[in-house]
Amino acid sequence: MDLTLFLQQLVNGFSVGSMYALIAVGYTMVYGVLRLINFAHGDIMMVGAYVALFCMSNFSVPFLAALALAIIFAMCLGIATDKIAYKPLRKAPRISLLITAIGISFFLQNLFNMLFTSTPKTFATPSYFEESINFGEIHTTLGSLIVPIITLLVLIFVLFILYKSKYGIAIRALAFDIQTVNLMGIDANRIIAIVFAMGSALAAIGGVFWAATYYSVTPTMGTLIGLKAFAAAVLGGIGSVVGAVLGALIIGLCEVIAVAFFPELSGFKDAFAFIFLVFILLFKPTGILGINFERSRF
Numbered sequence: 667m668d669l670t671l672f673l674q675q676l677v678n679g680f681s682v683g684s685m686y687a688l689i690a691v692g693y694t695m696v697y698g699v700l701r702l703i704n705f706a707h708g709d710i711m712m713v714g715a716y717v718a719l720f721c722m723s724n725f726s727v728p729f730l731a732a733l734a735l736a737i738i739f740a741m742c743l744g745i746a747t748d749k750i751a752y753k754p755l756r757k758a759p760r761i762s763l764l765i766t767a768i769g770i771s772f773f774l775q776n777l778f779n780m781l782f783t784s785t786p787k788t789f790a791t792p793s794y795f796e797e798s799i800n801f802g803e804i805h806t807t808l809g810s811l812i813v814p815i816i817t818l819l820v821l822i823f824v825l826f827i828l829y830k831s832k833y834g835i836a837i838r839a840l841a842f843d844i845q846t847v848n849l850m851g852i853d854a855n856r857i858i859a860i861v862f863a864m865g866s867a868l869a870a871i872g873g874v875f876w877a878a879t880y881y882s883v884t885p886t887m888g889t890l891i892g893l894k895a896f897a898a899a900v901l902g903g904i905g906s907v908v909g910a911v912l913g914a915l916i917i918g919l920c921e922v923i924a925v926a927f928f929p930e931l932s933g934f935k936d937a938f939a940f941i942f943l944v945f946i947l948l949f950k951p952t953g954i955l956g957i958n959f960e961r962s963r964f
Contacts, residue, residue, distance in 0.1 A: 670803045675926040676919065681810040683918020684817035685879070688872030689895035690902070690910035691824060692865030698905040699841045699861050702763050706747065706770035707869055708892015712885065714740045714870025715877040716778055719789055729792045729878075736870045744866025745859045753855060756844075771889075778885040786884045789877040813875050820868060821911055828907065833860060890936060897943045903953030912954060917942065 689711055696704045718736040721727040727735065751766050795809030828834035836857045840847045844854050876891065877883045894917060902913025917939040925935045950956065 671926060672923070673804050674806070675923045677804065677806045677810060679919035679922035680814050680915060681806075681879070681918070682922055683898075683915035684814040685872050685876050686891070686895045686898050686918055687817050687911040687914035688820060688868045688875070689892060690898040690914045691821070691907055692868045693896050693899040694902075694904055694907060694910040695824075695837075695861050695865050697899070699837060699858060700752070700763075701760065702752070703767065703896065704865075705764070705767040705892070705896075706774060707865065708888030708895065709771045709774040710740050710743060710747075710866050710888070711869040711873035711876070711891065712778065712883070712888035713743060713774060713873070714866075715789070715873035715883045715887065716782060716787075717870075718874045719787055719877065719883050722790055733871070733874050736874050737867045740866040740870035740873075741863040744862040744869075748859055748862040753858075775885050775889070782885065784885060786882040789881050789883055791878045791881055795878055809875075809879060813879070816871065816875070817911065820871065821907070824864065824868075824907055827864070833857065837861060894936075894939045897939050901943050901946055901953055903956035906953070906955045909953055909955030916954075 689707065692707050692710075693704065696702055696707070714736040717739045718729075718732040721732040721735050722729065747770060751770055752763060755762050755766060791809070795807060795812070797808040799806050799808055799811060826834075828837060836847070836852050837860070839850075839852070840854055840857050847857075848854050872891075872895075873888070876887070895914065898914035898917045899910045900913070901916060902909030902911065904910075920942050921935055921938050924938050925932045946954065
């Protein structure tokens, strides 16, 4: 095995895994509170990418400002989705929420297909993203280093909110028992809206960086990426924020390294994430950092 090639792909794998991680954390937070697999989460990532692209293309908004606008729009969309679609079904069977989430996913895909057509749109990546960075014989770009750093900062921020703020205490309490939280005078719906806003913001960041890395945006881009992020959340242990990040990094590394060393299998690269997930779950059904939901949250 060529060590230089391995280290090169390690850097690339961390970059891809970091983008999955940003989306996976949103999945795991919503599930931890509502036991809801929000399959529309990947499409909120797509919406964030389109909002940034629209602002940059039509109003010449700088990349960072476009990213901020995408985050704000995604947060509003996440809150609106919860209020309109999920809140009325709080006491409905879980299957009703799941079908609703799938319906929202299809709605967003078709809406943006109608607004922007199905033709891939070129995303104007900032020039500094493509600046070459060399570590001996290992060559990468500044963009590939920025994404893991952003993911680490976001993880620290989310953990700080969950464990060091009053909203974090409310979120973790809500994950145990919504009815008891309401009896204690806490507005459960407001806390759930905060969870959706945080998850949607992370999805938007992931979507914008994904578009900046791969230079294009399509209405269906969130489907496969969202499924991989969900697989990462399950692999790491759904309900665990750290587990979601760990699972995403593992899937990103497996996907990139497997294709690098077995190029003849490149057509099956999207299957590696799910094959690895099945393999791990055979031995650890709750995931790598799986949580006993009767005792702990996040």
